[in-house]
Amino acid sequence: MPTPATLQALRAFVEARNWDQFHTPENLAKSISIEAAELLELYQWGSTPDQDRVEEELADVVTYCIHLANKLGVDLDDIVMRKLESTEQKYPVELARGRMTKYTELQQHSEEEE
Amino acid sequence: MPTPATLQALRAFVEARNWDQFHTPENLAKSISIEAAELLELYQWGSTPDQDRVEEELADVVTYCIHLANKLGVDLDDIVMRKLESTEQKYPVELARGRMTKYTELQQHSEEEE
Amino acid sequence: MPTPATLQALRAFVEARNWDQFHTPENLAKSISIEAAELLELYQWGSTPDQDRVEEELADVVTYCIHLANKLGVDLDDIVMRKLESTEQKYPVELARGRMTKYTELQQHSEEEE
Amino acid sequence: MPTPATLQALRAFVEARNWDQFHTPENLAKSISIEAAELLELYQWGSTPDQDRVEEELADVVTYCIHLANKLGVDLDDIVMRKLESTEQKYPVELARGRMTKYTELQQHSEEEE
Numbered sequence: 001m002p003t004p005a006t007l008q009a010l011r012a013f014v015e016a017r018n019w020d021q022f023h024t025p026e027n028l029a030k031s032i033s034i035e036a037a038e039l040l041e042l043y044q045w046g047s048t049p050d051q052d053r054v055e056e057e058l059a060d061v062v063t064y065c066i067h068l069a070n071k072l073g074v075d076l077d078d079i080v081m082r083k084l085e086s087t088e089q090k091y092p093v094e095l096a097r098g099r100m101t102k103y104t105e106l107q108q109h110s111e112e113e114e
Numbered sequence: 115m116p117t118p119a120t121l122q123a124l125r126a127f128v129e130a131r132n133w134d135q136f137h138t139p140e141n142l143a144k145s146i147s148i149e150a151a152e153l154l155e156l157y158q159w160g161s162t163p164d165q166d167r168v169e170e171e172l173a174d175v176v177t178y179c180i181h182l183a184n185k186l187g188v189d190l191d192d193i194v195m196r197k198l199e200s201t202e203q204k205y206p207v208e209l210a211r212g213r214m215t216k217y218t219e220l221q222q223h224s225e226e227e228e
Numbered sequence: 229m230p231t232p233a234t235l236q237a238l239r240a241f242v243e244a245r246n247w248d249q250f251h252t253p254e255n256l257a258k259s260i261s262i263e264a265a266e267l268l269e270l271y272q273w274g275s276t277p278d279q280d281r282v283e284e285e286l287a288d289v290v291t292y293c294i295h296l297a298n299k300l301g302v303d304l305d306d307i308v309m310r311k312l313e314s315t316e317q318k319y320p321v322e323l324a325r326g327r328m329t330k331y332t333e334l335q336q337h338s339e340e341e342e
Numbered sequence: 343m344p345t346p347a348t349l350q351a352l353r354a355f356v357e358a359r360n361w362d363q364f365h366t367p368e369n370l371a372k373s374i375s376i377e378a379a380e381l382l383e384l385y386q387w388g389s390t391p392d393q394d395r396v397e398e399e400l401a402d403v404v405t406y407c408i409h410l411a412n413k414l415g416v417d418l419d420d421i422v423m424r425k426l427e428s429t430e431q432k433y434p435v436e437l438a439r440g441r442m443t444k445y446t447e448l449q450q451h452s453e454e455e456e
Contacts, residue, residue: 001115006191009198017205018212022387025168026157029150030386032175033261036143036150037379043140044372045328045364054139055188059197061146062179062190065172074169076176077120083173084123091131098132100273136273144272147375151265158258159250159442214387229343234419237426245433246440253396254385257378260403264371264378271368282367283416286407287425289374290418293404302397304404305348311401312351319359326360 001076002066010066028068035060115190116180124180142182149174229304230294238294256296263288343418344408352408370410377402 002010014020039057042049069076090103116124128134153171156163183190204217230238242248267285270277297304318331344352356362381399384391411418432445 001117001120001190002194003115003191006115006194009195013198013202016207017210019210019214021212022214024388026160027387029154029157030258030382033147033150033154033265034379034383034386036147036175037261037376040143040147040372041376043143044376045369046140046366047328051186054143054182054186055193056197056200058179058182058186059190059193061150061175063194063197065176065179066194068168068172072165072168072172076115076173077117079169079173080116080120080177080180081123083170083177084127086170088127093130096131096133098135100133100136100275138274141273144268144372147379148265148269148272151262151375154258155262158262159255160252161442214389229345229348229418230422231343231419234343234422237423241426241430244435245438247438247442249440250442254388257382257385261375261378261382264375264403268371268375271371274368279414282371282410282414283421284425284428286410286414287418287421289378290404290407291422291425293400293407294422296396296400300393300396300400304343304401305345307397307401308344308348308405308408309351311398311405312355314398316355321358324359324361326363328361328364 007066007070010063011070014067023067023071025068025071028064028071031064032061032068035064121180121184124177125184128181137181137185139182139185142178142185145178146175146182149178235294235298238291239298242295251295251299253296253299256292256299259292260289260296263292349408349412352405353412356409365409365413367410367413370406370413373406374403374410377406 014023035057039054039061042053042057065076069079091106095106096103128137149171153168153175156167156171179190183193205220209220210217242251263285267282267289270281270285293304297307319334323334324331356365377399381396381403384395384399407418411421433448437448438445
């Protein structure tokens with residue numbers, strides 16, 4: 001991911017504006033945080049936001065994620081799948097089922113229950 | 115995006131742990147911000163971080179973005195492409211070329227230069 | 229704010245470690261976001277976190293805010309009070325009472341109700 | 343911190359608008375992250391932002407920090423000083439001087455150098 005068409009469109013957008021000079025990994029990392037907070041703002045007071053606005057802000061986050069993956073020379077599906085494998089190890093089904101305990105406390109939590 | 119295989123793997127991960135109950139849109143929006151900040155932390159002091167760690171943190175951000183898109187019933191490529199169209203309008207090539215001025219100030223900036 | 233004793237202790241901490249070189253306004257701004265997300269993480273799944281941990285993470289956010297104010301040569305009480313005056317203008321009591329509508333939509337919201 | 347006058351003014355602002363109902367610790371934690379990102383946005387592309395805008399965004403972050411401390415029944419100076427004591431332990435001067443290595447890696451880093 002994304003599809004070649006999306007990736008191509010995003011690259012052309014940046015190239016036409018000569019913005020590649022601003023797209024350092026650090027600036028893209030900042031941008032992802034900034035856009036993530038704009039998404040969060042829609043839920044600031046616990047309300048149910050308009051779906052169109054959620055989609056727009058989510059799109060902004062993902063757009064910068066694609067730019068960063070592009071810079072790093074990695075494919076998003078690849079890194080998501082690789083990370084999933086390590087997360088599966090950290091959160092074994094039998095321990096993690098039905099609760100959101102951080103993996104660093106999961107084993108201990110489990111032992112206390114016995 | 116993502117590929118059907120990635121989407122399927124993420125869904126199976128959540129289902130096996132019965133975590134769907136925690137994956138409200140609001141909790142996912144918080145999670146995206148939290149993971150985005152962990153990515154940003156790698157650049158906190160301006161250093162050049164280890165690529166493996168950047169990939170892992172980026173993967174975490176994108177994973178929650180996929181979960182949220184899934185909840186919303188939208189495809190990430192679709193919303194990214196739709197947002198790109200509106201961003202292209204806000205940042206016309208002739209005005210935005212080579213500078214990072216926010217679109218709300220771009221027209222004014224341009225007029226001042228004339 | 230803070231008290232002279234707190235400010236003095238924070239400055240001495242940084243000086244003893246020769247960290248002033250890393251405390252650029254930009255790095256401090258990143259640090260505030262990073263620590264804010266660690267605070268948010270305590271509420272990631274909607275749980276009621278341990279008060280000690282909330283205090284610690286809040287302390288981290290405020291510590292970096294003090295460092296940044298120090299760099300900027302401003303007093304936090306001063307800027308908070310100055311900002312409050314402008315916020316009071318944006319959110320007149322008669323319009324804002326009992327609702328969290330963004331000020332840009334507040335006037336319109338009010339007119340629709342009449 | 344803050345001064346009694348600032349605290350009083352902030353409380354009166356909230357009370358007049360009947361906003362206390364929205365100021366749950368979780369909503370305040372979200373608000374701190376959201377405002378921190380608005381501060382970060384001023385440094386998004388590495389530029390040197392206008393000081394007035396930095397002061398305004400920093401004021402927003404600190405305002406919500408004061409509201410949260412108020413909810414928790416703690417004083418910001420107290421928790422900052424308490425946290426500083428534990429940070430001093432994690433970053434001993436002889437190991438941390440002149441470098442920004444995370445405390446979890448600091449001891450190891452030190453041993454490798456010998």
